[in-house]
Amino acid sequence: MIQFEQVTKKYPNGQIALEDVDxxxxxxxxxxxxxxxxxxxxxxxxxxxxxxxxxxGQILFNSQSISRIPGGKIPQLRRKIGTxxxxxxxxxxxxxxxxxxxPLEVLGKKDSEIEKEVSAVLEKVDLLEKASSFPAQLSGGxxxxxxxxxxxxxxxxxxxxxxxxxxxxxxxxxxxxxVLEKINDEDKNIIVMATHNVQIVNHFKKRVIVLEKGKIIxxxxxxxxxxx
Amino acid sequence: MxxxxxxxxxLRRSPYQALAAALAMxxxxxIASIFVILIIGGQLVLNYIEQRxxxxxxxxxxxxxxxINEIAxxxxxxxxxxxxxxxxxxxxxxxxxxxxxxxxxxxxSVSADFLPASIDISVKKxxxxxxxxxxxxxxxxxxxxxxxxxxxxxxxxxTKTIRxxxxxxxxxxxxxxxxxxxxVIGMRIAIRRDEVSIMNLVGATRWYISRPFFIEGALYxxxxxxxxxxxxxxxxxxxxxxxxxxxxxxxxxxxNPLFFVYLWAGEALIAALxxxxxxxxxxxxxxxxx
Ligand SMILES: Nc1ncnc2c1ncn2[C@@H]1O[C@H](COP(=O)(O)OP(=O)(O)OP(=O)(O)O)[C@@H](O)[C@H]1O
Ligand SMILES: [Mg+2]
Numbered sequence: 338m339i340q341f342e343q344v345t346k347k348y349p350n351g352q353i354a355l356e357d358v359d360x361x362x363x364x365x366x367x368x369x370x371x372x373x374x375x376x377x378x379x380x381x382x383x384x385x386x387x388x389x390x391x392x393x394g395q396i397l398f399n400s401q402s403i404s405r406i407p408g409g410k411i412p413q414l415r416r417k418i419g420t421x422x423x424x425x426x427x428x429x430x431x432x433x434x435x436x437x438x439x440p441l442e443v444l445g446k447k448d449s450e451i452e453k454e455v456s457a458v459l460e461k462v463d464l465l466e467k468a469s470s471f472p473a474q475l476s477g478g479x480x481x482x483x484x485x486x487x488x489x490x491x492x493x494x495x496x497x498x499x500x501x502x503x504x505x506x507x508x509x510x511x512x513x514x515x516v517l518e519k520i521n522d523e524d525k526n527i528i529v530m531a532t533h534n535v536q537i538v539n540h541f542k543k544r545v546i547v548l549e550k551g552k553i554i555x556x557x558x559x560x561x562x563x564x565x
Numbered sequence: 566m567x568x569x570x571x572x573x574x575x576l577r578r579s580p581y582q583a584l585a586a587a588l589a590m591x592x593x594x595x596i597a598s599i600f601v602i603l604i605i606g607g608q609l610v611l612n613y614i615e616q617r618x619x620x621x622x623x624x625x626x627x628x629x630x631x632x633i634n635e636i637a638x639x640x641x642x643x644x645x646x647x648x649x650x651x652x653x654x655x656x657x658x659x660x661x662x663x664x665x666x667x668x669x670x671x672x673x674s675v676s677a678d679f680l681p682a683s684i685d686i687s688v689k690k691x692x693x694x695x696x697x698x699x700x701x702x703x704x705x706x707x708x709x710x711x712x713x714x715x716x717x718x719x720x721x722x723x724t725k726t727i728r729x730x731x732x733x734x735x736x737x738x739x740x741x742x743x744x745x746x747x748x749v750i751g752m753r754i755a756i757r758r759d760e761v762s763i764m765n766l767v768g769a770t771r772w773y774i775s776r777p778f779f780i781e782g783a784l785y786x787x788x789x790x791x792x793x794x795x796x797x798x799x800x801x802x803x804x805x806x807x808x809x810x811x812x813x814x815x816x817x818x819x820x821n822p823l824f825f826v827y828l829w830a831g832e833a834l835i836a837a838l839x840x841x842x843x844x845x846x847x848x849x850x851x852x853x854x855x
Contacts, residue, residue, distance in 0.1 A: 386766065415768035426763050443769040487767070 338364055339385060339495065339527065344394035346380050346551075354380035356551040358394070365525040367518065369538050371562045372548035378531035379423055381548070382497045385529070386418055387411055398495075416444065419488030423499035423531075425480055427472045433459070433483050434468040440491040458490045462516050478509040482516065489520055496520065498530040502537060510537055538562035569780060579756070583785070586749045589742035590789020590840070591796070594832045596738055598797040600731035601828065606817070607724040611691045613815045614720075615647075620688070620697050621711045623681040628706040630682070636704050637684050643700060645693045650685045657683065681708060692721055739839060746785055746843030747850070750778050754851040761852065775848050782844030786836030794829040 341360040347353045354377045362368055370378045383389045384396055387403055396403045398414065406414055419440070427436050434455055441451045459465045462482040472480060481501050488496055498517060502510035514530070514537050521528045532538065538545055538561065545560030546553050624633055630653065637649045652660070657680040686701070688694050698712045754761065764774050801808070805818050 388766070409771070412765075412768040412770045412773075415766065420766065422766075426759070426766070428760055428763065439764060440767040443764055443767055443773060445773075491767075 338362065338397075338399060339529075340397040341381075341384075342395050342397070344384065344391045344396060346377070346384060346389065347392040353551050355384070355391075355548075358551075358553055360546065360553065360556075362527055362529065364527060365521070367521045367528045367541075367543045368530070369541075369543055369545045369560070369562070370529060370531040370548060371533055371538055371545060373533065376548040377551040378548055379499050380551075382420070382499050382529065382531060385495065385497060386415055386420060412443075416440075416491060417493055418495045418497060419491065419493035421481070421484045421488045421496075421498040421501045423503075425472075425484045427480065427483060427487075429472050432469045432471055433464060433475070433479075433486075436472070436483055437486045437490050440487060444491060454490060455486075458486045461489075461520075462486045477503065478505055478513060481505065481513050485513070485516060489524075492524065493526060495527040495529070498528065500532055501530065502532060502534050507536055510534060511540060514541060535562050579753075582749045582752060586742070586745050586785040587788045587792070589738075589745045590785050590836055591792035592789075593735065593738040593742045594790045594793035594836055595796050597731070597735045597832065598793055598828060600727065600735060602797065602801070603727050604724065604731065606812075607720065607727060609817060610812065610815055611720060611724070615688060615691050620686040620694060620701060621683050622686070622701045622704075622707045623683045623709045623711075624706055625708045626681065628682070632706060633682060633684065636706065640684070640686060640697065640700060643697070645688055645690075645697050646686050647689045648685075648687045652683045652685060654680055654682050657681070694718075742789070743839055743843050746782055746840055747847045749785075750782055750844045750847035751851045753778060753781065754847060771852075775844075775852065778844045778848055778852075779841050782840030782842075782847075783837040784840070786838070786840035787833045790832040790836035791829065794825060794832060797828070798825055 339360075339362040341358045344355055344358040344360075345353070346355040358381070370381060372378055380389065384391055385398070385403070387406065390404050395405075398417075403414065428439075431439075437455045437458060438451050441454060446454070456465065456468075459468055462485055464479060464482050464486060467475060467479055467483075470479075472483065475483065481503065485498070485501060488498070496517070501517070502513050505513065517528055517530060518541065520526070542559045544558050545555070545562060546557075547555040547562070622636075630651075633651060637651055640646055641649050661680060686697060688697055694712055695718065698710055701707055701710050761774055801820065809816075809818055
């Protein structure tokens with residue numbers, strides 16, 4: 338369970354990215370975070386991984402305050418969270434397989450285990466044939482699925498996906514989110530997906546929160562994303 | 566294992582920086598090895614000198630054996646002498662005969678009275694030769710003193726100079742290689758910035774991220790020290806005839822191979838430490854993760 342309590346994030350340059358956010362995400366929940374550009378979606382996700390810290394308020398992960406975790410224990414938090422970054426952050430000089438293997442290497446797993454687990458996850462996102470390709474040789478959807486594979490390979494309790502459908506065509510975008518939905522069904526983990534893709538949100542009928550100028554203006558189960 | 570493999574891969578990818586770091590290290594430790602050998606060599610020469618009588622005092626003809634013995638024991642009581650040996654006129658003659666046994670002409674012309682009695686003094690420390698010589702000369706019964714004082718004095722002075730030179734020279738070179746290591750590893754961190762930040766975001770510990778850089782630093786040290794010791798070994802082998810000629814009766818060759826093993830182990834350890842500390846500073850300075 339993830340709880341935001343009165344969270345405000347003000348960047349050092351004075352920009353307020355989130356203001357007084359109260360939010361509870363239950364275990365196994367699939368949540369869309371939507372809102373216009375600059376609304377604070379990425380910031381919300383970065384607060385969960387402690388890429389950044391709240392200016393005030395606190396965030397609890399399984400009842401433990403994320404901002405009170407000492408620096409040396411941050412890696413342990415991050416191992417429980419898989420992230421699909423808005424800019425993917427794939428290593429261009431490593432193959433799909435090697436990119437997906439990074440979180441397992443970090444955990445100190447043996448080569449044989451890595452081989453097995455990476456293959457399994459590539460199968461799940463339907464990328465097995467591309468295992469030895471480099472990111473530059475992939476289509477947009479394949480890049481996205483590689484990023485998802487890396488985010489889920491270590492079986493995290495929480496999966497954060499920041500704009501994973503980027504500029505994909507509607508069909509590919511839907512496939513990508515379908516993969517996430519499948520993972521959510523199978524692993525019962527928390528999935529938080531930031532997006533401004535209206536069709537996707539309306540198609541999947543999950544919980545939706547709408548951010549605007551750093552504030553939650555709407556929170557609905559099986560919600561829709563209405564644009565005016 | 567995987568870490569070492571990926572470190573090696575990195576070294577292959579940008580060989581010039583790696584070369585610069587390893588060469589700086591090998592130059593440092595080559596020079597250091599030469600100083601170590603000079604210092605050990607100087608010590609060997611001093612030990613050699615300390616092992617034989619360095620001060621020989623010849624007595625006037627009319628000095629009695631009892632008086633000589635008295636002087637001998639007074640010298641012994643200074644505590645500076647390791648051994649004081651009385652050589653009577655007869656013994657001197659015997660030695661003389663032995664030395665010149667192939668020359669009947671010289672043998673005939675000499676009788677025991679002709680040679681002075683003496684005491685042969687060996688000191689505990691070569692540095693004390695001067696002082697003992699002074700004490701011996703202070704006795705009026707002594708006619709003449711032979712000492713290698715100049716040689717020893719020079720030698721002691723030289724060893725001191727070499728030690729000082731070693732400290733200054735080697736520490737300067739070590740600082741330079743230290744800085745080069747910091748620079749090279751700093752560049753490595755910069756090149757791997759993306760990788761580092763991704764590993765950090767997927768939960769790598771600081772230690773996990775830093776380890777390859779420490780390994781790299783240590784590797785530069787170990788490779789550098791190894792090259793240095795191999796060069797020194799080759800140089801010593803090549804110049805051994807000249808060195809032996811210079812040292813005369815002091816036997817140093819063949820050098821025990823263990824010496825090189827110890828030299829290598831010692832230098833590799835120190836060099837690895839230099840590399841690791843260099844890496845630590847580079848990491849502290851350039852690795853910005855949270
Ligand atoms: N590191 C930062 N320093 C200063 N301001 C920042 C920083 N990161 C984000 N901001 C600002 O905070 C606000 C929220 O940014 P955020 O990235 O969370 O938006 P977003 O909802 O993810 O937008 P997008 O849909 O374009 O990705 C924006 O005004 C942005 O300019
Ligand atoms: Mg964003």
